[in-house]
Amino acid sequence: MKFLKHLLAIAALITGFVGMPAASAATCSLTANGGQPLRAEVNISTITAASDGSPGTVLATRDIPLSNLDYTCGTNVNAELRMAMGTGSALTAVENVYSTTIPGLGYRIRWPATTWWPNALRCSATQNGSCTITPTALRIEFVQTGPLAAGTMAAGTLGTATLLAPDSSSNQLTALRVILMTPISIAVKSCAVTSDVQVNLGDHALSDLAGKAGSPVVKFPLQFNCPNPAAVGITFNGTAPFGYSTSGLIENNGSATGVAVQLLDSSGFMGVRLGKETSLGTISGAKTVNYNARIYRLPAATMAAGTVDAFAVFTLNIR
Known part of the structure; x- marks a missing residue:
């Protein structure tokens, strides 16, 4: 009944406005x-x-x-x-x-x-x-x-x-x-690395390194392929020998002592600055970039024969 009364009240209210103008x-x-x-x-x-x-x-x-x-x-x-x-x-x-x-x-x-x-x-x-x-x-x-x-x-x-x-x-x-x-x-x-990134620095006698900065450089290529043109930068990272600030030095994880590995740019003379990005320019399709590496004699350390084993990680920044 309450519902019915509500309806009747509305009906009366509407009737009271009959004849007034409608809202515009x-x-x-x-x-x-x-x-x-x-x-x-x-x-x-x-x-x-x-x-x-x-x-x-x-x-x-x-x-x-x-x-x-x-x-x-x-x-x-x-x-x-x-x-x-x-x-x-x-x-x-x-x-x-x-x-x-x-x-x-x-x-x-x-x-x-x-x-x-x-x-x-x-x-x-x-x-x-x-x-x-x-x-x-x-x-x-x-x-x-x-x-x-x-x-x-x-x-x-x-x-x-x-x-x-x-x-x-x-x-x-x-x-x-x-x-x-x-x-x-x-x-x-996106870019793909299409080359082998293992570098063999060869066999060397201690006498070959005595009095020298290191072994002869070994060139190695990094080959990239970017299906879409992209501005690419590369950053190398590795652990340097304690107390040495020479560019590109990476500590030896092998058994030889008094030596490290040095990464060098395409000229074979300049060490790569670890942790710093270098521009490779715009790559469209395949591109080869050459680098170099060598065994480096640590001046303040005594050399001993053994193996040389080092690694670096490189990162591509694709823009």
Whole structure:
């Protein structure tokens, strides 16, 4: 019975307002471009980047010219454009950047002028209700947000701007669509080491090393293959003999004493600076970089016969 009484009370309340004017409803419309929404068409076929590139790195940019956008929601009615990112995107840790379906890849949209999406622009009511955004370019940037995965980003809507009158009941119209016209292929820069990295320094008598800096140098190649062009740096790391600061020295783990191994650059004269990155330039396809090594006599130590066994680790930084 309580439910019935509630219904009757509402019926009486509605009856009391019979004859009063209904709430006004704004009717929004686009008054340029034949009344059709603007379209920002994005065409990018491929993005290639390093998997471990820095978050915030802009990988691709497009500036898309747009004509003026004229609109109204009626005389003396405030109109508003609400810009929204594509369905399913989420804010990332990079400023103004939203996620895509590809791990490590995000995007951001700027329009008009310096307005980053999502946002809202209100046009104050005027006597004739006309509002205009002058011709300008929409910028879209694809940005690395973390470790990047290879894959394909599907074509589709990246964002929309919707026109409505927020102060009254109103129809809502799409004023602008940002559309990725074709899928984007995401390629991750990678390089492979294709050479044997074992170096044989040969057999030597103690007398061969007496009074000398070390044994003759032995050249060895490091061969790389980068399917996609990449800026590559290389860093060698190893444990130097205690108390020695000569570049490129790596302690001997074998039974011989008073000696170490020295890594040298392609000239065979300059020791490699351990722990310091050296640029190999841009590698596209196969490339060979030559280095040298030798047994190094430690000046302040007494030599004794035995084996020489040392190792270094090199790291490629692919950008």
